[in-house]
Amino acid sequence: MISQNLSAIxxxxxxxxxxxxxxxxxxxxxxxxxxxxxxxxxIIAITVTFFSIGNFSSGFVxxxxxxxxGGSIGAFIAYKxxxxxxxxxxxxxxxxxxxxxxxxxxxxxLNPTAFxxxxxxxxxxxxxxxxxxxxxVGAITFSGSVIAFLKLxxxxxxSPITFKGQHPLNAVILVSIxxxxxxxxxxxxxxxxxxxxxxxxxxxxxxxIPIGGADMPVVISMLNSYSGWAAAGIGFTLENTALIITxxxxxxxxxxxxxxxxxxxxxxxxxxxxxxxxxxxxVSNKQTKEQRPVKSGNADDAAxxxxxxxxxxxxxxxxxxxxxxxxxxxxMVDTLKKNDIKVSYAIHPVAGRMPGHMNVLLAEANVxxxxxxxxxxxxxxxxxxxxxxxxxxNDVTNPVAKTDPQSPxxxxxxxxxxxxxxxxxxxxxxxxxYAGIDNDLFYKENTLMLFADAKKMTEDITKNL
Amino acid sequence: xxxxxxxxxxxxxxxxxxxxxxxxxSVTPSLHTPLMxxxxxxxxxxxxxxxxxxLSGxxxxxxxxxxxxxxxxxxxxxxxxxxxxxxTQRMLAMYKKKKKEKx
Numbered sequence: 427m428i429s430q431n432l433s434a435i436x437x438x439x440x441x442x443x444x445x446x447x448x449x450x451x452x453x454x455x456x457x458x459x460x461x462x463x464x465x466x467x468x469i470i471a472i473t474v475t476f477f478s479i480g481n482f483s484s485g486f487v488x489x490x491x492x493x494x495x496g497g498s499i500g501a502f503i504a505y506k507x508x509x510x511x512x513x514x515x516x517x518x519x520x521x522x523x524x525x526x527x528x529x530x531x532x533x534x535x536l537n538p539t540a541f542x543x544x545x546x547x548x549x550x551x552x553x554x555x556x557x558x559x560x561x562x563v564g565a566i567t568f569s570g571s572v573i574a575f576l577k578l579x580x581x582x583x584x585s586p587i588t589f590k591g592q593h594p595l596n597a598v599i600l601v602s603i604x605x606x607x608x609x610x611x612x613x614x615x616x617x618x619x620x621x622x623x624x625x626x627x628x629x630x631x632x633x634x635i636p637i638g639g640a641d642m643p644v645v646i647s648m649l650n651s652y653s654g655w656a657a658a659g660i661g662f663t664l665e666n667t668a669l670i671i672t673x674x675x676x677x678x679x680x681x682x683x684x685x686x687x688x689x690x691x692x693x694x695x696x697x698x699x700x701x702x703x704x705x706x707x708x709v710s711n712k713q714t715k716e717q718r719p720v721k722s723g724n725a726d727d728a729a730x731x732x733x734x735x736x737x738x739x740x741x742x743x744x745x746x747x748x749x750x751x752x753x754x755x756x757x758m759v760d761t762l763k764k765n766d767i768k769v770s771y772a773i774h775p776v777a778g779r780m781p782g783h784m785n786v787l788l789a790e791a792n793v794x795x796x797x798x799x800x801x802x803x804x805x806x807x808x809x810x811x812x813x814x815x816x817x818x819x820n821d822v823t824n825p826v827a828k829t830d831p832q833s834p835x836x837x838x839x840x841x842x843x844x845x846x847x848x849x850x851x852x853x854x855x856x857x858x859x860y861a862g863i864d865n866d867l868f869y870k871e872n873t874l875m876l877f878a879d880a881k882k883m884t885e886d887i888t889k890n891l
Numbered sequence: 892x893x894x895x896x897x898x899x900x901x902x903x904x905x906x907x908x909x910x911x912x913x914x915x916x917s918v919t920p921s922l923h924t925p926l927m928x929x930x931x932x933x934x935x936x937x938x939x940x941x942x943x944x945x946l947s948g949x950x951x952x953x954x955x956x957x958x959x960x961x962x963x964x965x966x967x968x969x970x971x972x973x974x975x976x977x978x979t980q981r982m983l984a985m986y987k988k989k990k991k992e993k994x
Binding site (some may be wrong): 437440441444445447448449451452453454457458460461464465467468475477479481483484485486488489491492494495496497498499500501502504505507509512515519520522523525526527529530532533534536537539540541552557571644646647650653654657658660661662663664666667668669670671672673674676677678679680682683686751773775778780781782783785786789790792794795798800840 | 896897899900903904905907908909910912913914915916917918919920921922923924925926927928929930931932933934935936937938939940941942943944945946947948953955956957958960962963965966967968969970972973974975976977978979980981982983984985986987990
């Protein structure tokens with residue numbers, strides 16, 4: 427058994443190691459080392475906890491058994507999961523953090539003596555407040571993440587579920603959560619604690635169902651943030667520095683990512699939260715639809731254009747990942763590079779289904795990361811490039827976002843693809859993208875539409891090069 | 892009068908939010924997915940609370956209602972810790988610089 431002070435210092439050390447873990451992610455070279463810092467921090471935190479309790483009886487064996495069970499499941503998932511499924515995985519992981527926070531709060535509520543928080547029915551006021559906040563946020567994270575997971579996995583429809591009186595209902599529930607926490611703290615009633623958990627689960631569920639599939643990047647980031655705040659709440663209850671530091675780090679990380687995603691779509695955070703986006707746009711779309719001429723070509727034309735180019739910019743979108751075309755794409759690029767053509771990739775902030783998703787998918791296909799550029803880095807290069815190859819992306823290239831104030835995506839940062847000498851647009855049909863609007867780029871003079879499956883088209887082009 | 896220890900914890904919390912803010916802004920956008928998976932893993936340090944709960948049973952009976960919730964939380968957090976760190980490791984291993992010569 428080690429002293430409280432010594433263990434507090436070790437928890438601080440592990441908190442600092444977690445900061446270094448995130449710091450490592452500032453560049454790919456340092457990132458692997460950062461991850462090791464994170465693992466080290468975790469090992470320190472767990473070991474110190476064992477020593478500070480100093481109870482190596484039969485309970486200790488069970489702790490190890492449960493760590494082993496959870497650990498093997500986690501390791502198995504980590505090695506099996508395809509990179510396209512990362513958003514689902516992260517949503518699933520968030521739900522586990524939320525549920526773990528709820529369970530720890532329940533355990534602390536039932537047996538406060540073990541946590542040094544007072545006696546059952548007479549828990550210290552401060553601890554009870556922290557505990558209920560941690561439990562409520564954890565419950566919201568859990569049920570919200572489960573809905574996000576189901577939507578991403580396609581088990582639940584991605585379209586927003588809205589009903590009359592939705593927002594007032596949510597507001598009433600949120601207010602009642604605050605009231606119940608207040609009552610719980612003044613009465614110490616365990617019934618109120620269970621009611622608090624139940625309605626927190628309910629509100630997490632209700633908050634996510636109206637948010638459409640296209641907004642999932644924001645939702646995942648937001649739930650990431652929630653899981654952090656839940657951990658911090660429990661950290662205050664347990665008076666544990668490592669948990670407080672981590673909770674704050676994760677909380678702000680998720681908040682920043684939500685902000686970046688909202689900015690990438692030019693939506694306000696509240697607009698996303700209130701939901702319903704993508705449900706009403708279909709109507710207006712039908713009215714404005716008109717027949718305009720498009721130029722379409724085949725793999726041969728595309729190969730000819732690219733062979734005569736000196737620089738090509740690839741614009742990948744989520745459709746590329748759906749078609750599993752990333753490996754075929756990289757092979758095409760290899761062939762282009764053999765012909766001394768300069769190739770780079772342009773990634774829009776919301777190109778995938780979660781922050782940075784497209785970068786991971788390209789990295790998996792062995793695309794070196796120094797050929798991949800973010801929107802701000804590469805947008806000026808389109809004017810000097812010969813060919814833009816748009817594959818599986820749509821809304822993020824739509825020039826309407828810059829020209830038409832009436833458009834729902836007006837103001838969204840888009841890639842200036844139309845400034846290229848010629849644009850190759852791989853797409854199955856002329857159907858609109860997530861935002862439900864027509865893309866002006868299809869009808870431009872310098873655009874050649876390649877109607878085909880992304881993977882097949884890319885392979886055919888490579889053959890013709 | 893002594894300062895309530897809560898104030899110290901609150902100070903750590905607020906300062907950590909600022910540290911988090913600046914550290915996360917310096918994360919390169921191409922690593923945002925690993926950032927999410929690693930934050931997932933580290934937020935599962937909540938396992939320390941679960942361990943305390945799991946070991947709260949007395950010497951006669953390991954299991955009571957509280958410790959059962961503790962054990963369940965240990966398993967959930969462990970899924971996240973192993974899964975989170977390993978999947979992050981797997982992703983980061985794919986980020987390579989210039990391509991090596993083909994064999």
